[in-house]
Amino acid sequence: MIPKLLVFLFVTGVSTILAANVCKIGNIVHRSGNSQPYYFPNNWNENQTAPGLGRDQSCSWVFTVPHGYYAKLIISGKTGDNYSHFQTVDAAGNVVQTQHENKEPYYFPFPKFTLIVDNEAPATFGFKVIWAPFPNVQLQQGGVNIKPYRINITNSQQIIEFIAVTGVSVLAFPGDLKNYHALKSALLFDGNDMNAPFVNK
Numbered sequence: 001m002i003p004k005l006l007v008f009l010f011v012t013g014v015s016t017i018l019a020a021n022v023c024k025i026g027n028i029v030h031r032s033g034n035s036q037p038y039y040f041p042n043n044w045n046e047n048q049t050a051p052g053l054g055r056d057q058s059c060s061w062v063f064t065v066p067h068g069y070y071a072k073l074i075i076s077g078k079t080g081d082n083y084s085h086f087q088t089v090d091a092a093g094n095v096v097q098t099q100h101e102n103k104e105p106y107y108f109p110f111p112k113f114t115l116i117v118d119n120e121a122p123a124t125f126g127f128k129v130i131w132a133p134f135p136n137v138q139l140q141q142g143g144v145n146i147k148p149y150r151i152n153i154t155n156s157q158q159i160i161e162f163i164a165v166t167g168v169s170v171l172a173f174p175g176d177l178k179n180y181h182a183l184k185s186a187l188l189f190d191g192n193d194m195n196a197p198f199v200n201k
């Protein structure tokens, strides 16, 4: 009886170590025809705790985003040291580096974004990407003024066009008002709608 138990414990221990995921550089991911989400690791989902990532990983994913669509990324994970990081690069070259992610959303427009993880110590890391057509929301117009133009996006997506010499369009997604992280849930386009060149966030 006792030897069997020891063997069982040993096997369990090994499989826990093996469960830490590995990944590779240069993944290229397109939206699937049936709009299924893309998960890493593929047996993980957002209702589970962040999965383990093995030490010394250096990985990248380029996600293409079709015209008229946006991609939404959520990451769950934490680095195990201060040298490691998660990084996103959007189509305008804006880089965001973090060491702790708790499924707060990032939004990316056409044509692509890149996700990178570089870690030394073992970490936790899982993510999900979905693609969706731009929401069909009413265009609101606002002038550029000394008074701030405020709209409430607590419950719904909004697109506002600010009229200046040329228009700037802001697509804002609902966010948590108590969390400044929500500020990044807005996409800015240099023109009259979301087909204009993407600028910044």
Ligand SMILES: *[C@@H]1O[C@H](CO)[C@@H](O)[C@H](O)[C@H]1NC(C)=O
Pocket (backbone or CB within 6 Å): 045, 046, 047
């Ligand atoms: C996660 O949980 C939510 C709320 O219970 C549920 O709607 C959703 O389908 C779950 N997602 C997955 C991938 O299981």
Ligand SMILES: *[C@@H]1O[C@H](CO)[C@@H](O)[C@H](O)[C@H]1NC(C)=O
Pocket (backbone or CB within 6 Å): 080, 081, 082
């Ligand atoms: C990261 O740096 C902070 C501040 O210097 C320190 O308190 C923390 O212990 C460091 N974390 C790790 C995992 O080394």
Ligand SMILES: *[C@@H]1O[C@H](CO)[C@@H](O)[C@H](O)[C@H]1NC(C)=O
Pocket (backbone or CB within 6 Å): 152, 153, 154, 155
């Ligand atoms: C924004 O809308 C939400 C939901 O309708 C509401 O609870 C909140 O008070 C509104 N905030 C402001 C500043 O109007």
